[in-house]
Amino acid sequence: MKKLLIDLNKEELEALVIKANEKRFRADQLFHWTRLGARFEEMTNLPKSFVSFLMDGYFDIAASIKEHYKSEDGTIKFLLELTDGSLIESVLMSYSYGYTLCVSSQVGCRMGCKFCASGLDGLCRNLSAGEMLSEVIAANRFIKENLISEGKVGNVVIMGSGEPLDNYDNVVKFIKMLSSDLQIGQRSVSLSTCGLCDKIKMLPDSGISATLCISLHSPFDEVRKTIMPVANAYAVESIMEAAKYYFTKTGRRIIIEYAMMKGVNTSKKDVERLKELTNGFACHINLIPLNDTGASLKGVNKKEAYSFLNLVKQAGLSATVRRSLGQDIAGACGQLKRRYNDENK
Ligand code: SF4
Numbered sequence: 001m002k003k004l005l006i007d008l009n010k011e012e013l014e015a016l017v018i019k020a021n022e023k024r025f026r027a028d029q030l031f032h033w034t035r036l037g038a039r040f041e042e043m044t045n046l047p048k049s050f051v052s053f054l055m056d057g058y059f060d061i062a063a064s065i066k067e068h069y070k071s072e073d074g075t076i077k078f079l080l081e082l083t084d085g086s087l088i089e090s091v092l093m094s095y096s097y098g099y100t101l102c103v104s105s106q107v108g109c110r111m112g113c114k115f116c117a118s119g120l121d122g123l124c125r126n127l128s129a130g131e132m133l134s135e136v137i138a139a140n141r142f143i144k145e146n147l148i149s150e151g152k153v154g155n156v157v158i159m160g161s162g163e164p165l166d167n168y169d170n171v172v173k174f175i176k177m178l179s180s181d182l183q184i185g186q187r188s189v190s191l192s193t194c195g196l197c198d199k200i201k202m203l204p205d206s207g208i209s210a211t212l213c214i215s216l217h218s219p220f221d222e223v224r225k226t227i228m229p230v231a232n233a234y235a236v237e238s239i240m241e242a243a244k245y246y247f248t249k250t251g252r253r254i255i256i257e258y259a260m261m262k263g264v265n266t267s268k269k270d271v272e273r274l275k276e277l278t279n280g281f282a283c284h285i286n287l288i289p290l291n292d293t294g295a296s297l298k299g300v301n302k303k304e305a306y307s308f309l310n311l312v313k314q315a316g317l318s319a320t321v322r323r324s325l326g327q328d329i330a331g332a333c334g335q336l337k338r339r340y341n342d343e344n345k
Helices: 010-019 025-036 048-057 129-146 164-182 197-202 221-227 236-250 268-277 302-314 338-343
Strands: 063-070 076-082 087-095 098-102 106-108 123-126 153-158 189-193 211-215 254-260 283-289 319-321
Touching (some): 076 129, 129 153, 197 236, 236 254, 254 302, 268 302
Parallel strands (some): 153 189, 211 254, 254 283, 283 319
Antiparallel strands (some): 063 076, 076 087, 087 098, 106 123
16 A cells, blocks of 8 residues: 655655665655655656656655635635545634644544534544645645745644544654654644543653643533533543643643633633632633534624623633634634535535
């Protein structure tokens, strides 16, 4: 079975070059081309015989853009096709400080959060580190070829479809490749998890110090269990203990993701419990107006969102209401996969 060239790091490319009886510097050329997302026919400085050796055993491109949808606010959602025909999505957001790409870490997701469209069909498979890197490379290429503005992806958020810590080894490798291969350092990377405590605690020892975002959405186990099945395995207190451990080890402020849902999680009682739980570590609460995912849960209106923000701030917690980008193209949080599913019913 053919493998992905992009899954190979520099040392592995060197080993491949030696196996093909080529000179060592060919590994640098191959590294350069693969990180630009080049097709075999574009690798013009490689000998033809070497290219045909590569074509026999490897794919040049791991993820290619099949469609793209542009939002009125400039956000672009990509539908990407993998070499086995699987489809994933990524979302490119443009900010004053540059481009941020939201990447998927799995095809589907098995966590089944009620407010999220990504897990509707369950988990299909994990993405390899190279496939995740290819999402960034494909976006860089798209920016270069289609957008007038200069630049490339400078920030990566692992918040697309999939639970990143359910694909632990590949995600850790991906974060390291972002830094070594594309010069996107860990300070520019955010990883969002629904709270797999044991894996959160493993991250610092794996050399990860990216921004950790916890999808909490309620400070109460009973409520969480009704919207996030994973809450049956991990209690809120254990998640907060893991977050505190991550903060202690890395010194990085924790982000609490909190989708505001009508009648579910925006009372004074919620604020009091949030305050108790986040005592002892630096954190910021990202209040997210729940996006329409077609699920029965409803979001709050703007006025309700800002009055909850006031309650949170009055309790002395750091918080902001997150601007939601790409809603008209179903590229906002929790919406990935929805449009494609709707269109293919
Ligand atoms: S919110 Fe994240 S963890 Fe939950 S189902 Fe969606 S992709 Fe999976």
